[in-house]
Amino acid sequence: MxxxxxxxxxxxxxxxxxxxxxxxxxxxxxxxxxxxxxxxxxxxxxxxxxxxxxxxxxxxxxxxxxxxxxxxxxxxxxxxxxxxxxxxxxxxxxxxxxxxxxxxxxxxxxxxxxxxxxxxxxxxxxxxxxxxxxxxxxxxxxxxxxxxxxxxxxxxxxxxxxxxxxxxANPAPDLFYSDGPVRKAIRKSLEGLLADVKNKLLMPGDIGDRVFERLVRGMSATGRGGLILVHPKDSLDTKTEPPKHQAAKPSILASKVHQFFEASKTWINTVFRDKGEDFTYEMSQAINNRNFTQSAVDAVTDDIARLTAMDGALLLGPNLHIFGAGYKETTSATLPLYEASDAAGTMISPNEYSLGLHGTRHRAAVSFVASTGGFAFIASEDGPLKCLIHDGSRILFWRIRFPEL
Incomplete structure (x- = not known):
């Protein structure tokens, strides 16, 4: 039924x-x-x-x-x-x-x-x-x-x-934590940032997935719609108009993530060292510092996500580099758009998706992804969240739904 x-x-x-x-x-x-x-x-x-x-x-x-x-x-x-x-x-x-x-x-x-x-x-x-x-x-x-x-x-x-x-409604795929094109694109954009994560079992290797999930959640929570564009390069060419509100410290989020990595390493080293008389105190300090630095990553991520409420897009680069907010996509590049319904990107609609019912955010996202090879997240005021990924001669998109709290 x-x-x-x-x-x-x-x-x-x-x-x-x-x-x-x-x-x-x-x-x-x-x-x-x-x-x-x-x-x-x-x-x-x-x-x-x-x-x-x-x-x-x-x-x-x-x-x-x-x-x-x-x-x-x-x-x-x-x-x-x-x-x-x-x-x-x-x-x-x-x-x-x-x-x-x-x-x-x-x-x-x-x-x-x-x-x-x-x-x-x-x-x-x-x-x-x-x-x-x-x-x-x-x-x-x-x-x-x-x-x-x-x-x-x-x-x-x-x-x-x-x-x-x-x-x-069908259950939404877990795009951020399941292997597939979306997670692959996120991980590829963070290759430099995650280079220090050697042991995925012990270190927070999913921190990048967590940051992007939180950015998209935060964009949705504004209730105003928004657009996050992730450029594959860490600098813009001279023909590209920079964001209206440029970041004074483009590496602020990346630096918080690095602090979290360092706190996690200290915590791990404390867990496996000899348990001397100061072990309980040092362990407590290591746990508190790890929790504090993780909270700092979350707080900065939430604040950055709020920038999507302004006109234009939040423009990011590799390794969580923040170009700024209020970015206007000026290219008119396009590629055919197809909807995927599973995280692995194997269940794809045979019919091309029409942008006719959508406005400037969707067109800007398609143009950006087609022209740069980057990826994008869209929050509509009256529709589901979406993620757009460049996939050869086409663009794939997913509808994103996750627990709202």
Whole structure:
């Protein structure tokens, strides 16, 4: 069944595919279906003329403050981190009005409303929560309405259901962490930066994937649309007009990543050295420094992603070199465009994709990729994120969807 209907009508189909054990709890499934329908109608509301984007988290069997990361830690001696930071609010019964009024106090992509189960098995809004970015959020339900009528349901960072345009949507490929053309393009652009990563099992070899994922998430979170262009060269030719807002320190993000590498090396060396009397203190210092430098990478990445909210594109080069923001693509180069639906780039539509329904961002991205051989990420105000990759005599693109928090 994939007919046009409300979210609850598709819930059981989604659970059969991705969480069949849930179907044993019929009352909970029914309540979850009613909640999805409530979010659906709330997402159609507006507040002062703006569409409401909603995110909500529901802890299971415990307080959200007590939920821990459920990732397997790299260091078995390091206890799991708390997954959420919360701001409690006076409980309010959950309904469309309270959901839309309080959602404006959250920042889409960063914070969410806390929904707590009462003794009467109803839901109240009890606070605002921010996920610890170093964790997967732990075993909680996470619901998101990223656009009017578009919903996603996740558990423990795994997408259980995505609903768009009255139907179930296919699960999106994990482009940033699965091998394929997108990850290959990212890794190729970072060859110099990652040269020091010798042991992929011990060192943070996926830091580049994490940075690009965070850049794209941050661009989407502005709600204004945006464009990230990644040039294959570290300098622009004389015919290329530089970005309107040029970076005074083009290597600022790369330098933060290098600091993270150095902190990770110190942490690894501490783990494997002889355990003397100062071991506990030195280990604590190494872990704290590693966490601090990783947080610094995330913070700078988030700030750079905000530059996409300005007119024009954020232009990057190899090894996270930042040319600047407000870049205008002036070439009119073009290549045929085809959609890929799997991370490996093997499932490609046989029909050429038309740009006729899209505007200047899409045309600029196609021209840039065709003329430079680089790659691009697009955030539309009214459509899915996309990634464009040069592929010989054509351009491949993927629709990007990932957990919004």
């Amino acid at each position: 994939n007919k046009l209907s409300y979210p609850r009508d598709h819930l059981q189909e989604a659970l059969k595919l991705r969480a069949p054990a849930w179907l044993k709890h019929s009352e909970s499934v029914q309540a979850l279906g009613e909640l999805l329908d409530l979010l659906f109608f709330a997402s159609l509301s507006t507040e002062e003329g703006d569409a409401i984007r909603i995110q909500a988290v529901i802890p299971i069997g415990t307080e959200l403050d007590d939920v821990l990361d459920s990732y397997e830690p790299q260091d078995q001696n390091e206890p799991p981190q708390k997954a959420w930071f919360t701001i409690p609010l006076t409980p309010q019964p959950l309904n469309i009005d309270s959901l839309t009024k309080l959602s404006v106090a959250t920042e889409f992509g960063r914070t969410a409303l806390i929904l707590s189960v009462t003794e009467e098995s109803t839901l109240n809004i009890t606070g605002i929560a921010r996920r610890n970015p170093a964790t997967n959020g732990g075993d909680v339900l996470f619901l998101s309405a990223s656009a009017p009528g578009a919903l996603s349901l996740l558990f423990a960072d795994k997408e259980i259901m995505r609903y768009e345009r009255g139907r179930l």
